[in-house]
Amino acid sequence: MCWISSNVPFFSTNNSSSCRRAFYINRANNGTINSTSSVAFSTRSMERGNSGEGSPSICEVVSSSPNASVRVMFRQRPRRFFCSSEVDDGNFIRRNALLITFLNKKFRTIPEDPLIRLPTDVIPIHYELHFKIYLPYKNGIDYGERNFTFDGNLRLHLLCRQTTNVLLLHSKSLEIDYDKATIWMGGGTIRLEGPRIIGWKELAGRNDLLEMRLDRALLPGRNYILELGYKAKIGKNSQEGGLYQSHYLNEANGENRYIAATQMQPLDARKLLPCFDEPSFKAEFSISVQHPDGTVALSNAPIEHTRNVERTFYNYVDIFGVPSLRVAAMENWGLIICRQQNLFYIDGVQARRDKQFVTDVLAHEIAHMAPTGQSQLFYEHTVKAFRFDQVAHQAHALSYKISSVREVARRFDRITYLKAAAVLRMVEHTVGENIFREGLRSFLRNYKFKNARSDDLIRFMDSWTYQTGFPLIQLIALNSTAVIASQVQFFYLQEPSSNPSSWKVPLFINGNTTNNGSEDVIILERDSVILHRYQLASRARLLEDAFTIARTGLISFELAFKMSEYLVEEKEYLPLLVFNNHLQHLLLLLRNHNKSYLIRSFILEMLETQFHRLFSSHFTNNADISDTLREFAMVQLCQWNYPPCIGHSLREFSRVRSACRDRKMSDQKIPPELRGPVYSTAIRHGNIDDFDFLWSKYLIEEYDSERGRILSGLVGTTDIKLVELSLNRFIENIRNTTLIGFNPEDFYAFLLKFVRSPILNDVVDSMKRNFRMFANKIPNTLLMKVILTFITKWMNSESDLAELKEFEIQHKKVLTELRLLDYLHEQITEIRANEDFVNKYAQTIIAYLEKRKDERNLEKQKINKCQPLIN
Structure with missing residues (x-):
């Protein structure tokens, strides 16, 4: 096995030519990679003006090995782009990846369904x-x-x-x-x-x-x-x-x-x-609006006439903030509409990560693409795309047959949105920023005022557009001089698929290897932004892939846990976030196991050093990162009852209650990033007076960010009656438009926060009991879908399935009216996968953590025995 490693994130941009190498490689005795001895280059070049409009230019790189099972090739479109084997200064060869093309499938245009499309008569x-x-x-x-x-x-x-x-x-x-x-x-x-x-x-x-x-x-x-x-x-x-x-x-x-x-x-x-x-029916609009006196009408239509009132002119874009919007923002050309909380940043009221989010939303809507250099944002979006697209019954291709209007709305989801962005980013990184941007400009000019089909994109993207999921890439050392790659379709809740589907994948190989003892390490390019799972990359990616691939059985959970032990020294946010996400998932699946406390203990052990380091007065690292880490450490450690964290939170909340008795919570002095965990801890260890105090502050709070933190605090209660009380208050008032604090977005966020509830099982049981009441009072499919997901998400046994069947019988009429019956049936697949996971891995995980605990206790005993006696 040829292990791949890197000690920096994979998603940054690096234009260095030294790290671009051919895929099929030899490994020399001194640990360096010889990239030319086993690869022959052949090119077919179409120079500018020598071919018809849109003709593809192709450069091919064919392995000279008789045993090679892959054909490595460059593809570029449109006509203005060309390639030549003579170019060696980085203008072409250096900025192009080697596309591993498994030649076993042709992709064709998916026919449009005439049943749902308007005729073009x-x-x-x-x-x-x-x-x-x-x-x-x-x-x-x-x-x-x-x-x-x-x-x-x-x-x-x-x-x-x-x-x-x-x-x-x-x-x-x-x-x-x-x-x-x-x-x-x-x-x-x-x-x-x-x-x-x-x-x-x-x-x-x-x-x-x-x-x-x-x-x-x-x-x-x-x-x-x-x-x-x-x-x-x-x-x-x-x-x-x-x-x-x-x-x-x-x-x-x-x-x-x-x-x-x-x-x-x-x-x-x-x-x-x-x-x-439908998008294909373009037309012009002339709009007039008769509106009440005292109101203003704004539109994204071009201005009909203007008059000069200033001598100095500035370029600007109109952005309008609305209190509620079902999406974060909408890039209406000429008048961007943005949810108000995503438009403004107020220092001292919002955390620095809120500032980052506001910046990201505005940059995204203005450019309608991820801002260049926002590596962390892109990484998190890519991970989200992975998480949704790696679950078999949820995954779907980017381009596929739609059979109903309802399916359009259903498939307008995070897979479509995030995976598409990740694939475009991958193409940009493969062909280079300048070529990508020129191609994009040409593409947009060609199709302005028209609609482009997926067939009009470069063929490299076919496998990503028409296929479900993404591949798992494995690198295996054939011998001391050569490495080959293979791929399988990846779904984390089941064995890798034998589906013959394959993807055209650019692999970037770093020109240097490292020797660590007896292991030779080949580094896939550390800046890689490719949408697939390696069996190893940067620290955050290492942990993400290790825990995910462990679910398929290809590597052990013991290895993933051992890889995590270095986190006591970690100073970056992303690796800790990835670790926590996976451990939280394990804990939720195994929460009913009598030894699930071992997982909590492992989380605490990895994170407790963060508390002392991040809250030390001597901590002087980057302020933006430290604030994010402080919040992260507070949330996790207080959740698992770490005594120093609890003591700190209770003292802070006591001061807040005194200071904000007659004021809004946004007026207080606790750093914004620490307010959520302080509120949650105080409510969990407090009484009904604390709960009522925080609820009263929610009703008068004007800042969305502070309202969100208060909601995070309220879900910390251990009293199921208070949970039901708060849910009922929301439901009773969500359509009462005289109350400023209630809107569907808040309720949606409130429901999602209950995944961290210390009485999660009681909350789930309550939602099952009250499902009919919820449906009668909030007949909103999206919100009811969240409640239904909450009920089913962590089911993992035959008894759970029997209970779900009974639930379906009781609520079949309501589920049908809300169009959620099919969605309920889809959850059965995930429940069976959860059950399979628990049956396969629960005992292995618990056994390893028990063994580890015993070994560490034995080490402590040996250390104590060796301590010198003090007279």
Whole structure:
């Protein structure tokens, strides 16, 4: 076995040419890598201007070994890019990876499902829209039964491309005035009466389609205008999409004020207007809004006219903060909408990591890609992509057949979002930043005002676009001079798949090896940003891969635990975070084992030195990192009842109760990053008065970040009655828009925080008992899905499955109405995988930790025996 190691993170950028080498390598006796003795280069070059538009240029690198099972090749598109074996100054060869292409599968375009796509017989050209908004934005404004509704008038300009007497649009929850709807022929000032609409049919249950049948056909090449009016409700919260209401506190007079905002990604434009709600139907919009006096209308449409009021001009972008939004932010071109808590940073109220997050969100929305150099952010996003895409029943390809509108929304998930970003990052790193950016510019120019298909991307990405999951890469030393790679599809809850699928993978080899005793170590490039699991890389990646691969049985958990022991000296955040995530997962799966305390003891042992180091007055490392580590250490150590941490937290909370008796919690002096663990520890070891004090502060707190910390504190209670009380308070008030503190985003965050509850089993049992009540009071599929996930997530036995079956029988009607029955069935796969994991590894893990504990106790006894006697 050829082990791969690195002592720095894999995700930074390094343009050094010394670390680029061919894949198939020889290992010389002195430990260096000879990258040319076993590789022959052959090239086919298409120079600029010598080929048609879009023709691919290909450089191939073919192994000269007769036993080689791989073909290594460069691929580049479009025409302006070229390759040549003569280029050795780094312009091409140095900046291109070797793509290991396993030639056993062809990828084809996935046919589009005609059942859910609008026909292209008629296409939209221009939407003319007028809205009248009935928004009672403050006290004294009242429209009676029209409160929180809007009227819409649509004039839709159409172009007929093929003869048809049926017009199909998307429409959802819109009350259309069918009697007054008309179609005109002609697109200019002269209009003639067009076909009459003789029949309407709302196909709400099938893709939200509105069907109009005409008395005569629309003719190809003709322009038509559809005119209609409608009215609809403004959504009660951000989860409903379309045009929805939100609210904020006017500090000048203490009044609640309302706003109306839009969120239409991915399928909610149809809630605002009848339209062609698919990306391929591009059109222009003209919008006018009639809104209440005292309010302002903002749009991302181009400005119609301007006048000079300043002599100095600045480039700027409009970003609008709303109190609630179901996503972190939305990159509407010309007017970015951002959840308010993600838009502002206030020193002393928010932690430095909040500042980092605000910066990341804004940079992401402005550039709509991960900011260059944000290595930690990219690493965490990649790990998230791994975690969702490595679970068999959750994983899916980036491009695949969609069978229903519901599936579009369901698949608009973190795998699609994060994996796509990771794959693009991998392509950029493979071909180089300059080439990637020039190719991207060319791609965007070519498809501006159009829609690109996945087939239009470079072929290198086919395997990543059309296949589920990602590969596990294994490097094996054939002999003293050669190494080969193999790959298998990776899912962590089961054995590596025998699925013949394979991926085109760029592997970067560092030009130097190291000798550590008897082991030769070959370093895969430490800056690698490739979306696959190595069987070893940087410290954080080492731990991440070791614990994950241990779940498949390819390596032992004993090895993963031993690799973790160095963490008592670790000074970086990421390795500690990775370690903690995996140990927390193990602890939750084995929480009912009578010796699960051994896992808690191991966590404490690895982290307790962090507490003394990070809270020492002599600690002078980078302030940003130390704050993050301080928070991390406080959260974990207080959670596991580490006495110094508990004492520190209780003293701080006592001071806060005195100082903030008549003030908001955001006014206090505890460092922001430490408030969450202080609150949680105080509530866990406190009484109902402490709980009520913190709850009262939640109700008046204006800062979202501080409200989040208070919620983290409230879930620390060990009294199930207080848990149920707080959940009921949320549920009763989540639709009461007169209370500023309650919104779906807060409730969603509150539910997720219960995974750290010290009485997790009691919380799960309570949610099962009260599931019907939850469904009746919050018929919101997303929130109910979170509750259902919480109930099923850590089930791991036959008795759990029997209990789940009984749960399904009891709540089948509700689950069907919420469209969660299929989701419940999906959880059975994960429960069986959890059960299999416990059966396979629980005893092995516990046995190793017991043995380790005994060995350490024996060592301590020997040390004590050797202590000199003191007279």
